[in-house]
Amino acid sequence: MSECGAGQSPDLERLLVAQGARTRIVLSDLHASKPLSASEAQNQLLSETPPFCERFSQFLARRYGVEDDPKEVKACLRSAGKKKRLGFSSANFSQWLSSSKWEQNLDARSLFKLCLAMELSVEEGRAFAYDCLHQTWLNYRIAEDSVYLYFLEHQGLFGDEAFVRACEVIEWFKENETDATVGASGEGDYLAAGYTSLIAREISVLSCDVSSQSQAIDEIKHYLLRNRRAFSGIRQSAIQTYNTYFSEGGVGITPLTGLYKDAEGLTLPRSGYLDSSYIQEIPSRKRLLWGTANRGRWIENNGSDLDILNRRDILIEQHSVGKMLKRGVPRGNIIALLFFHYCLERRDEISCGNNRSVLFDGFYWLVNTTLVDECGMMPLHPRKPFDALFLKSVSSYPAGLDPIVYLNQMLEDFYAR
Known part of the structure; x- marks a missing residue:
């Protein structure tokens, strides 16, 4: 991965190292990826990451020095929780060790409890969050x-x-x-x-x-x-970043609303721009959607959602700036916004078949710099299905297709299964 992340800041490099050797291998493979059909890309995406409960159980077993058995791991965690007054519940254990979901998002308090239960240092906790849980530290x-x-x-x-x-x-x-x-x-x-x-x-x-x-x-x-003023400053910074790229623009930045109108002749709604209700009204607007048409059928047939699109990352109906001021901007919205912006701004380069590894590097660098420096969020994680969906869209789209269309093809293929 000689080019990937060239010029990357020391903070970003340290974060990537903390994610583990396997993560760096996956990122390198993405960097050098060849064009794939949407179905092939989706198969790779689903096969590269074991379910959350398996990763979590293996980590706990290694840390406690016991067999990787849910009962033994649960007993160790329960004992540590009782001793340290952590208040673990049966629902916690069921969610973390029994659920078949690929991804679980732990809140900050749960992550803190687990670090205390396993007596992890800050650096060990960071590695646990990134390399095992694939989530924000x-x-x-x-x-x-x-x-x-x-x-x-x-x-x-x-x-x-x-x-x-x-x-x-x-x-x-x-x-x-x-x-x-x-x-x-x-x-x-x-x-x-x-x-x-x-x-x-x-x-x-x-x-x-x-x-x-x-x-x-x-x-x-x-x-x-x-530092109490600074604690609200990070939220303001994320909101400012969102507004700059979505509707207001900035120095050298064309708002997404303008880019999309030029490309499609359509005006994006002020809020809910990923709203699936527009599929029926304006079919071409589906280019900015998530293949959600068959999501309900998937959940009905399988009893659960694989969470490639996690509702905590993408809030379909809650994009308005007024609500963001109270709740903050979800990390997934920032990633999606930058993905659409990057692809629409470089449509000519993409259609000319320019070096896709260079395009991949540019996307990786733009998103990570924005997430980490401007928004105080975790960088892109190539082993997190949500993040990998965008990375694969930029690295593996076939000739003649732009990455936005390819993203939707992958999701439509997934939800149609």
């Missing part, structure tokens, strides 16, 4: 996540009380936090790319010189109050 730009990261660093100091004390600090912050919304006067300071790295370094310094629990708790409380 805790984010220093979110107050709750910062507390979890801090207490992971200080497991030795807090022992079995780490989870309880972390929850107490979070509740204290909610009660003492003043309005954290960043106003226009200081907004730029908190929207700059790279601020995530700066705030992460600050909390790392806090972890060096504490000798008692009370001192550690005082330090993290001061840190939370000192």
